[in-house]
Amino acid sequence: MRAVRLSVVTAAATxxxxxxxxxxxxxxxxxxxxxxxxxxxxxxxxxxxQKEFPAGHVTLAVENRGSKVTExxxxxxxxxxxxxxxNIGPGTKATITxxxxxxxxxxxxxxxxxxxxxxxxxxxxxxxxTSTGRSPERDAAVAAYRQYVxxxxxxxxxxxxxxxxxxxxxxxxxxxxxxxxxxxxxxRTEPVAESFGxxxxxxxxxxxxxxxxxDPAKDWTGWHRLEKALWKDKKxxxxxxxxxxxxxxxxxxxxxxxxxxxxxxxSMANGAKELLDEVATGKVTGEEERYSHTDLVDFKxxxxxxxxxxxxxxxxxxxxxxxxxxxxxxxxxxxxxxxDKYRTDKTSYVxxxxxxxGKAERKELLDGVNALAEPLSKLxxxxxx
Amino acid sequence: MSExxxxxxxxxxxxxxxxxxxxxxxxxxxxxxxxxxxxLARHDDGTSPVAxxxxxxxxxxxxxxxxxxxxxxxxxxxAFDVRTEDRAxxxxxxKDWTRAxxxxxxxxxxGEGAYGGLPEAPPDDTGEALGLRPxxxxxxxxxxPSLFDGRFGLKGKRPGALVELPRFPGDNLDxxxxxxxxxxxxxxxxxxxxxxxxxxxxxxxxxKVAVRWSQLGFGKTSSTTPDAQTPRNLFGxxxxxxxxxxxxxxRLAQHVWVSGRDAEGSAAWMDGGSYLVARRIRMNVETWDRxxxxxxxxxxxxxxxxxxxxxxxxEHDEPFLKAMKPDxxxxxxxxxxxxxxxxxxxxxxxxxxxxxxxxxxxxxFFLAYQKDVxxxxxxxxxxxxxxxxxxxxxxxxxxxxxxIPPGVRDKDDWWGRALxx
Numbered sequence: 063m064r065a066v067r068l069s070v071v072t073a074a075a076t077x078x079x080x081x082x083x084x085x086x087x088x089x090x091x092x093x094x095x096x097x098x099x100x101x102x103x104x105x106x107x108x109x110x111x112q113k114e115f116p117a118g119h120v121t122l123a124v125e126n127r128g129s130k131v132t133e134x135x136x137x138x139x140x141x142x143x144x145x146x147x148x149n150i151g152p153g154t155k156a157t158i159t160x161x162x163x164x165x166x167x168x169x170x171x172x173x174x175x176x177x178x179x180x181x182x183x184x185x186x187x188x189x190x191x192t193s194t195g196r197s198p199e200r201d202a203a204v205a206a207y208r209q210y211v212x213x214x215x216x217x218x219x220x221x222x223x224x225x226x227x228x229x230x231x232x233x234x235x236x237x238x239x240x241x242x243x244x245x246x247x248x249x250r251t252e253p254v255a256e257s258f259g260x261x262x263x264x265x266x267x268x269x270x271x272x273x274x275x276x277d278p279a280k281d282w283t284g285w286h287r288l289e290k291a292l293w294k295d296k297k298x299x300x301x302x303x304x305x306x307x308x309x310x311x312x313x314x315x316x317x318x319x320x321x322x323x324x325x326x327x328x329s330m331a332n333g334a335k336e337l338l339d340e341v342a343t344g345k346v347t348g349e350e351e352r353y354s355h356t357d358l359v360d361f362k363x364x365x366x367x368x369x370x371x372x373x374x375x376x377x378x379x380x381x382x383x384x385x386x387x388x389x390x391x392x393x394x395x396x397x398x399x400x401x402d403k404y405r406t407d408k409t410s411y412v413x414x415x416x417x418x419x420g421k422a423e424r425k426e427l428l429d430g431v432n433a434l435a436e437p438l439s440k441l442x443x444x445x446x447x
Numbered sequence: 448m449s450e451x452x453x454x455x456x457x458x459x460x461x462x463x464x465x466x467x468x469x470x471x472x473x474x475x476x477x478x479x480x481x482x483x484x485x486x487l488a489r490h491d492d493g494t495s496p497v498a499x500x501x502x503x504x505x506x507x508x509x510x511x512x513x514x515x516x517x518x519x520x521x522x523x524x525x526a527f528d529v530r531t532e533d534r535a536x537x538x539x540x541x542k543d544w545t546r547a548x549x550x551x552x553x554x555x556x557x558g559e560g561a562y563g564g565l566p567e568a569p570p571d572d573t574g575e576a577l578g579l580r581p582x583x584x585x586x587x588x589x590x591x592p593s594l595f596d597g598r599f600g601l602k603g604k605r606p607g608a609l610v611e612l613p614r615f616p617g618d619n620l621d622x623x624x625x626x627x628x629x630x631x632x633x634x635x636x637x638x639x640x641x642x643x644x645x646x647x648x649x650x651x652x653x654x655k656v657a658v659r660w661s662q663l664g665f666g667k668t669s670s671t672t673p674d675a676q677t678p679r680n681l682f683g684x685x686x687x688x689x690x691x692x693x694x695x696x697x698r699l700a701q702h703v704w705v706s707g708r709d710a711e712g713s714a715a716w717m718d719g720g721s722y723l724v725a726r727r728i729r730m731n732v733e734t735w736d737r738x739x740x741x742x743x744x745x746x747x748x749x750x751x752x753x754x755x756x757x758x759x760x761x762e763h764d765e766p767f768l769k770a771m772k773p774d775x776x777x778x779x780x781x782x783x784x785x786x787x788x789x790x791x792x793x794x795x796x797x798x799x800x801x802x803x804x805x806x807x808x809x810x811x812f813f814l815a816y817q818k819d820v821x822x823x824x825x826x827x828x829x830x831x832x833x834x835x836x837x838x839x840x841x842x843x844x845x846x847x848x849x850x851i852p853p854g855v856r857d858k859d860d861w862w863g864r865a866l867x868x
Contacts, residue, residue, distance in 0.1 A: 328567040331567075332567065389654070393654055425657075429530060429657040432653045432654070432657070433530065433653050433654030433655075433657075434654070435653075436650065436653035436654060437654065439568070439569045440568060440569075442565070442567040442568050443564075443565050443567065443568035445567075446565060446567055446568075
């Protein structure tokens with residue numbers, strides 16, 4: 063069984079390689095010159111002149127005939143961005159060019175530059191198949207998750223601004239109040255953010271994460287640096303105000319790049335497990351939020367993010383391993399019930415300070431995390447079967 | 448050879464290393480497959496002729512291996528709390544554990560192994576025992592008194608012998624190192640093999656059980672092989688030289704295995720089982736080491752060099768109790784002082800580094816098997832706790848009692864079947 067699976071994987075890899083080669087061959091044909099595909103963007107429509115056109119060097123001629131600033135995206139079936147153009151003002155034209163392989167794609171116009179956009183399906187033709195290992199169900203799961211991740215990132219910016227505004231205003235109490243809430247969207251989707259490599263160290267590093275030779279006074283930025291200023295140093299000076307600006311800037315960068323993250327059904331599944339790992343190693347010990355003791359807020363957000371991935375993969379996983387799905391449902395419910403013991407209002411994110419969570423209770427929480435994370439580590443296998 | 452053992456051998460999954468190159472172990476297993484050695488080992492309840500060669504101890508039999516089995520060099524003992532309240536789930540766990548234990552004690556990997564599976568998924572086996580011999584791994588499972596509290600409908604099956612241990616004088620028990628609904632005793636000649644086994648069982652158990660506490664042990668302090676010298680404890684003394692040997696069928700039947708009238712009524716499921724007392728005994732080695740030799744010898748009632756009882760020449764010489772001080776350890780622990788109470792000891796030394804004050808966090812992880820603690824450990828520890836001169840240098844800091852069910856008979860049997868069926 064295993065040998066068969068391996069040979070299938072090899073065949074898939076070969077097919078992908080061939081696709082790449084033919085893609086290159088077509089590129090030199092200069093087919094895009096035959097006439098650009100036009101996209102007419104209005105406030106309530108997004109008209110693409112051709113539903114099917116040759117793969118290779120593609121040119122989209124965009125015209126915004128609407129009243130709002132718009133942006134146009136070419137998206138993979140899993141919603142990953144192939145290429146994009148932002149800030150196309152009303153009455154203006156823009157050109158988008160890219161090398162695109164054969165396959166199914168979506169063109170989306172976003173009047174007002176918000177939301178998921180008005181979408182058109184297009185097919186790029188040529189030799190070679192679309193990526194193997196895909197199925198409409200898997201693509202749908204990835205696309206929905208990508209939208210979730212983007213929505214979480216988008217929603218974080220205003221919440222982070224409440225926090226950073228308070229820091230800039232020197233209002234310690236207001237900043238403390240806004241701190242944990244500003245992190246929820248980030249904590250729900252952390253594995254995706256971490257996949258970029260450079261954003262996480264800027265916004266979410268703890269003091270002990272700095273390297274030898276790095277100076278905490280200069281090189282330490284992000285939420286936890288401000289956490290320390292608020293709860294331990296209890297003062298907000300010029301440096302902190304500048305750090306608030308930096309945090310805003312870095313988070314804006316994250317929001318902009320989220321759409322380009324590599325997301326697959328297995329990375330979703332393993333990302334869910336990684337969120338629980340975050341809890342098991344950093345939160346359950348109280349290390350993550352050592353000054354604010356808001357660890358349970360992060361904990362809850364991590365579980366919610368994991369649950370979202372799982373829910374989106376559920377249709378695929380149910381087909382392959384219904385027992386695992388049932389087990390995960392049970393363990394998510396059990397862990398959420400356990401977390402609910404630490405908040406009086408189940409609609410709020412006000413949790414018990416982690417300082418007040420005793421050793422036996424921490425063990426109970428970790429037992430709950432292990433009980434969920436172990437079967438969750440099997441989700442990826444259930445998704446690729 | 449019986450059909451059961453043939454099945455075990457024939458059905459054994461691909462081993463984690465080839466038989467070629469094992470030397471003695473390979474030969475021993477080869478002999479087992481051919482028919483001779485396994486039957487003998489089964490007859491002796493795990494006192495396998497492959498001792499010392501790194502080979503496999505048979506898993507199936509009327510009694511669990513790891514009790515009368517010749518004591519291995521290393522220990523990983525773990526106590527678990529059951530987290531699920533679903534009886535069927537607990538039963539499934541015991542079945543899953545049994546199947547995993549069959550594989551690991553045979554030197555094979557858990558499930559589909561440690562490599563070669565889907566690259567996107569974690570392997571079934573954790574992999575750190577790859578390439579290591581079976582190392583005479585034994586896995587022994589027990590049920591604590593708390594398992595019979597009503598959660599699983601077992602109240603009526605709690606044996607009279609599964610008592611709550613009384614509070615002994617001098618006890619300073621840490622609840623975080625005591626008790627547990629289930630226990631797993633993993634003994635092996637290689638520490639990595641023992642740790643691998645407990646780690647994989649814990650992993651299989653996540654969500655159903657959670658590790659409550661665990662203890663690593665080295666330097667076995669007792670011997671169940673009569674011709675071997677008794678190993679020394681961390682005080683440098685031999686202790687328990689009259690231990691029951693794995694080959695002493697009569698003494699095992701008399702003092703260790705539950706059967707006959709002891710296995711009636713609520714304890715019927717214990718026929719072929721035993722009771723295990725586990726105690727973490729901290730030793731104050733620094734003060735002991737400042738104690739004059741004569742006093743050390745008086746405290747134990749033996750000489751340090753040979754381990755002979757006071758006035759005798761050899762360690763196995765019958766002690767003359769009246770020649771010893773009234774508070775000497777041997778005198779107080781001896782069956783003659785305790786109405787004949789006899790236990791099978793297979794404890795290990797431990798050291799968990801230092802205790803933060805620079806003192807060695809060391810001692811004896813005491814393990815004793817008997818058919819009834821009320822006539823075994825309890826009278827012995829009662830007299831020791833009251834008067835033992837050794838008490839100045841030791842403290843009992845952890846304690847647990849487990850009912851050890853009978854052995855897993857064959858491929859269809861599982862740990863605790865008689866209790867749950």
